[in-house]
Amino acid sequence: MQVKGRVFKYGNDVDTDVIIPARYLNTTSETELASHCMEDIDPDFVKNVKAGDIIVAEDNFGCGSSREHAPIAIKASGVSLVIANSFARIFYRNSINIGLPILECPEAVAGISAGDIVSCDLGAGVITNETTGKTFKAEPFPPFIQEIISDGGLMKHLIKRSQNYSAGAAE
Amino acid sequence: MPMTMSQKILAAHAGLDEVRAGQLINARLDMVLANDITGPVAIKEFRKAGAVKVADSSKVALVMDHFAPNKDIKSAQQCKLCREFAGEQNLENFFDVGTMGIEHALLPEQGLVGAGDLVIGADSHTCTYGALGAFSMGVGSTDMAAGMMTGECWFKVPSAIKFVLKGKFAKNVCGKDLILHIIGMIGVDGALYKSMEFFGDGVKHLSMDDRFTVCNMAIEAGAKNGIFPVDGLTLEYMNGRFKRSPKIYMADNDAEYDEEYEIDLSKLEPTVSFPHLPENTKTQPEWGDIKIDQVVIGSCTNGRISDLRIAAKILKGRKVAKNVRTIIIPATNEVYLQAVKEGLVETFIEAGAVVSTPTCGPCLGGHMGILAENERCVSTTNRNFVGRMGHITSEVYLASPYVAAASAVAGRLASPDEI
Numbered sequence: 001m002q003v004k005g006r007v008f009k010y011g012n013d014v015d016t017d018v019i020i021p022a023r024y025l026n027t028t029s030e031t032e033l034a035s036h037c038m039e040d041i042d043p044d045f046v047k048n049v050k051a052g053d054i055i056v057a058e059d060n061f062g063c064g065s066s067r068e069h070a071p072i073a074i075k076a077s078g079v080s081l082v083i084a085n086s087f088a089r090i091f092y093r094n095s096i097n098i099g100l101p102i103l104e105c106p107e108a109v110a111g112i113s114a115g116d117i118v119s120c121d122l123g124a125g126v127i128t129n130e131t132t133g134k135t136f137k138a139e140p141f142p143p144f145i146q147e148i149i150s151d152g153g154l155m156k157h158l159i160k161r162s163q164n165y166s167a168g169a170a171e
Numbered sequence: 172m173p174m175t176m177s178q179k180i181l182a183a184h185a186g187l188d189e190v191r192a193g194q195l196i197n198a199r200l201d202m203v204l205a206n207d208i209t210g211p212v213a214i215k216e217f218r219k220a221g222a223v224k225v226a227d228s229s230k231v232a233l234v235m236d237h238f239a240p241n242k243d244i245k246s247a248q249q250c251k252l253c254r255e256f257a258g259e260q261n262l263e264n265f266f267d268v269g270t271m272g273i274e275h276a277l278l279p280e281q282g283l284v285g286a287g288d289l290v291i292g293a294d295s296h297t298c299t300y301g302a303l304g305a306f307s308m309g310v311g312s313t314d315m316a317a318g319m320m321t322g323e324c325w326f327k328v329p330s331a332i333k334f335v336l337k338g339k340f341a342k343n344v345c346g347k348d349l350i351l352h353i354i355g356m357i358g359v360d361g362a363l364y365k366s367m368e369f370f371g372d373g374v375k376h377l378s379m380d381d382r383f384t385v386c387n388m389a390i391e392a393g394a395k396n397g398i399f400p401v402d403g404l405t406l407e408y409m410n411g412r413f414k415r416s417p418k419i420y421m422a423d424n425d426a427e428y429d430e431e432y433e434i435d436l437s438k439l440e441p442t443v444s445f446p447h448l449p450e451n452t453k454t455q456p457e458w459g460d461i462k463i464d465q466v467v468i469g470s471c472t473n474g475r476i477s478d479l480r481i482a483a484k485i486l487k488g489r490k491v492a493k494n495v496r497t498i499i500i501p502a503t504n505e506v507y508l509q510a511v512k513e514g515l516v517e518t519f520i521e522a523g524a525v526v527s528t529p530t531c532g533p534c535l536g537g538h539m540g541i542l543a544e545n546e547r548c549v550s551t552t553n554r555n556f557v558g559r560m561g562h563i564t565s566e567v568y569l570a571s572p573y574v575a576a577a578s579a580v581a582g583r584l585a586s587p588d589e590i
């Protein structure tokens with residue numbers, strides 16, 4: 001899976017309260033959640049983000065609450081990939097489960113600035129900063145996790161697998 | 172292969188003789204939990220997967236605590252959705268207004284979780300039950316949905332950090348100061364992906380409520396879980412409450428730990444996390460003169476009876492400072508009723524505080540105590556991120572009930588010695 005977009009860059013410990021403030025958690029609507037994404041840390045994010053754009057951040061991205069609304073809001077805002085030095089563990093698991101691509105790559109974080117155009121081959125974990133021409137290599141997810149992400153999340157993946165299974169059994 | 176306490180619980184639930192750090196396992200769950208915020212997303216995922224029945228209706232708990240009693244129409248809709256799901260699935264552990272309390276105070280109190288259990292909850296503070304000697308961790312709604320469907324969950328077996336406690340707390344110091352001290356020491360990602368295991372002679376001087384507070388905030392150091400060994404106090408707490416038989420697991424003497432810290436409880440001082448991260452801890456005289464507008468005493472961290480007793484002891488015969496809104500929230504109805512019987516509620520009201528029904532409300536900026544621009548709150552809750560309790564310029568100072576109650580009286584951040 002290939003993604004490409006413009007970079008929004010953030011620092012350490014971006015928490016789920018700034019990704020999607022709890023005052024908006026009275027809904028499960030993806031578009032409504034996306035309309036408040038990053039509001040408390042970057043009020044212009046929603047105005048500027050375009051489909052395919054990429055978030056790059058430093059340590060412990062997504063720390064705090066377990067709200068799955070956080071990766072949902074990011075994905076629904078059009079973001080195609082989050083690259084960070086490290087992720088908080090519940091956010092990490094949630095991102096895989098809802099099909100938001102994420103990669104840990106400190107070299108890329110150091111070599112990418114806000115506004116750069118970045119592309120990534122998710123399967124190979126190769127990140128290219130198109131603005132500077134530099135490339136970086138992240139550890140890609142094992143195939144089964146990549147499949148969950150490309151199917152659009154754990155539930156869609158499970159449905160697809162069970163359909164394939166029944167189709168196979170019928171033959 | 173020697174194992175940590177957390178690893179032993181995981182191995183037992185995966186049907187394995189041993190597990191090692193980094194191993195991926197599938198394990199049987201004793202309880203899965205969600206609330207009125209994460210529940211609706213989990214139910215949506217449950218339906219999306221085409222699931223019809225939960226695997227075991229006695230092992231699912233839904234607690235309406237975050238925006239309940241409902242703060243607005245949308246919140247009411249979310250609770251309604253959970254209520255209808257609970258009815259359809261015959262969930263015996265559905266807790267609505269009247270029976271609900273703040274989930275992580277309620278589940279141990281109702282005996283739904285106990286020693287040796289493996290629990291996941293769609294709430295990050297699910298790690299609280301480690302106080303009972305359980306392995307419990309927060310997950311997202313999709314994992315919760317999968318847990319409801321299958322009664323199982325996959326885990327990556329964590330490595331662990333060992334905390335050896337010795338001595339006992341000085342006056343006006345409690346479990347909250349201990350966990351804030353630890354987070355200040357190792358940072359908000361100091362235990363990322365790991366277990367925090369507590370040991371040592373000092374453990375026996377920690378009340379159950381202290382242990383709940385400590386495990387509750389393990390997530391604030393990035394940990395997967397926090398866990399205490401089971402002792403006489405744990406068994407006494409579970410006696411007459413816990414619906415199943417406790418299972419006691421102990422770490423092997425030669426279990427491997429990534430790091431080890433020794434903490435002398437007698438050396439700890441009242442500790443406060445300054446905005447906007449729990450790791451920004453300070454003790455006096457570093458506090459300076461911080462004028463405040465609000466005090467919150469409650470939450471899954473510090474809304475238990477001993478927290479209210481501490482607050483009442485300080486507020487008894489005193490008045491809260493002018494213009495300091497002091498909001499006290501018993502974590503469950505049982506705690507509330509006990510506080511009424513002991514005269515604590517009367518003390519609070521006479522001091523000029525208000526007492527709310529159980530809710531997570533202000534902790535996450537939901538309702539019942541939202542901060543305006545530039546306002547400051549001393550709170551016994553667990554997070555002080557930007558905008559956590561209201562306006563993005565507002566500030567939250569995390570503290571123990573001792574410090575919170577003293578600050579309410581002083582009108583500024585203060586320790587009990589100062590009033």
